[in-house]
Amino acid sequence: MIKYFLNIIIVLAVIPITAQSITAKDTIKTEKVWKQFVVPASLTGAALLLTNSDFENDLQSRLGGKTNTSIDDYTRFAPAAQMYIADAIGVKSRSHWFDQTKNLGISLLLTDLVTTRLKRSIDKERPSGANNNAFPSAHSAYAFTTATVLYEEFKDTSPILAYSGYGFAITTAALRVAKDAHFVSDVLLGAGIGIAIVKIVYLVDHLFAWNPFLKDDSFIIAPTIGDQNYGLAGVFKF
Template sequence: MKISINLLLLVSLCVNITNAQFTELPPTKVQFKRSKQTERKKSKRNLFTKRVIPFTLIASGILLSTSDFEKSLQSDIRGYAGDNFYLNIDDYTRYAPILQMYAADIFGVKSRNHWFDQTKNLLISSVVTSAATTILKQEVDKERPGDPTKLNSFPSGHTSMAFVSAAVLYEEFIDSSPLLAYSGYIFAITTGSLRMMNNKHYLSDVLVGAGIGILTTRLVYHYEHLISWNPFKSDDDIAFAPQFTGDSVGLYFSKSF
């Protein structure tokens, strides 16, 4: 199996198109309350410290990939879940932290950033993560556990996007609401676990996907001062809400003049 030595570089530099879409018709006319933003606290942890967890996840995934241990583990998981087990809620749990974030904004929970900056950071993190994941899938050509004809197992795209969502929620609310901030990781871990139970990915695929998602998001937030543009920061007449239509995920917003 080919593992690119530029793995971490791809995580932070590559750009791709995310699957968010904008639609004209709103699902509901919801207007955000002007939530107070928390003052940015200077963390005692530097960027290197914040990278420890994602680097550990990525390194562990690389070491475990194609090992006898992960193949045995996958066999045990399927034996426990059953050969016919399949639950597609992992298609939705990866987006749950995003809904949590916007719901918290609607109810006025203090956040680190304005909703536009939240969305901007989410989209950039998603784009870069999607690019890194797609490139690695094509370069590595690892067989999926449930279908050896599909050579796109490494890393898990569902898991990487789930951890992007969870990491954005964490960054926005860790100072004001730690319980809310950490809760997104429950959905992310659930997504990764279901990818294995559904026989779609091995453990290494999930670990590397999680590491890429967290690392990318933390880098985006670390350098967010470089992309501080926000045309809506002083605007009250904004309606904004996430939208789901069939298999698509989008964002609806409008401005009153």
Template sequence: MKKTLITITLFFILGNLFAQIDSTFIKRKRNLLQKSIVPVSLLVSGILLSDSGFEKSLNRETRDRVGNSFDFPIDEYTRFAPIVQLYVADIVGVKAKNHWFDQTKNLAVSIILTDVITNTLKRSIYKVRPNGFNAKAFPSGHSSLTFSTAAVLYEEFGQSSPILAYSGYGFAAITGSFRMLNNDHWLSDVLAGAGIGILVTKLVYHFDYLFKWNPFLKAKNIALIPRYSNGAVGLYFSKRF
């Protein structure tokens, strides 16, 4: 009788444990699907609109309005804005989802994966830019980078500071818009780039529990300070003694 009770208790505990694991897995899967709706929609829209009459017409109308000689390279600066925002927010003490090291880790992984995917597609898909400069239009690298980093900013400050969190997407939208206004990209290039950037970052944050490691979690007086020089963004590592 005692053995039977122990067996039943063990089955009950194990059944409960597996049910919780299964529930967590289903919840994570549902969460991932919800997070993927917007970026996948952007990516699919970019694919469907590529080489369409609509985007060619849009480009012609844009050129008629701003002129063929229009060139205002603000996109070379706004593409880095979400990164700067992220670290400035840390320095001034805005509450973030993660420690600065985990932020940097997720940011670096997101940027690297986005860059690899974007450049692989650029080399594989022969699509000429609207200005005819080369055949690496699809997808837009500036857009994929900025939307990826904007998604990092959103993930970190979406709960504590929504205005800051969404402002990164504002800079990303400006970057994508000026890629078209400067005649460097078609609409589909920008949409696809945005979709790739956001999707990659969402995936990185969804699976970040798999590579949780932070040697600075208990360290104090250590900070990263963003730096911009000669068109490149960098970081200063500082420690107060």
């Protein structure tokens, strides 16, 4: 188990170092890069300290078994819906909708790859006993991925909107614990992974700056995400 924890620490340590080496040419200060990883690193550290501890087990006995709702399957993607609704009504954002979609897609793909690999490598049983893929929580990772993309896009133009996505992310994580799908450490690590991956994607997004829709901003293509259903939808801006 210790070797898996070390792998997590190494991966999360390499992310900001890689980001710094890539963005040095653009004169991004080391301090600025590292500050963006304080929160995900803290969440990861807390997760590693808590996991499989007696304190966590006691905490789960108090918090778990409170609900069997499936709303967390949808709240994890709510911040993405917020972003496209804001685009459709004309709220100013950091990036064009195509770049938002590109960054969101890349972030979710990387989040899925990391969480899936860790789930398969770390043998931790869920509180419900359903399987041994508890650590980390993918739902929480996706929720904090979408929330952080929303934050990055609107933090300078609409702070309330930017932070509101974290309400859905925290709700998703809390529901995963309340329905005995995950321990607290599982959702903490998922949150750390989701935030860290979005930070690195936005640090290097200039490396894949390609947008065929810059000349026409009247049409938005947004992903549609449901329970086992994924697709694309077109929205006209008036």
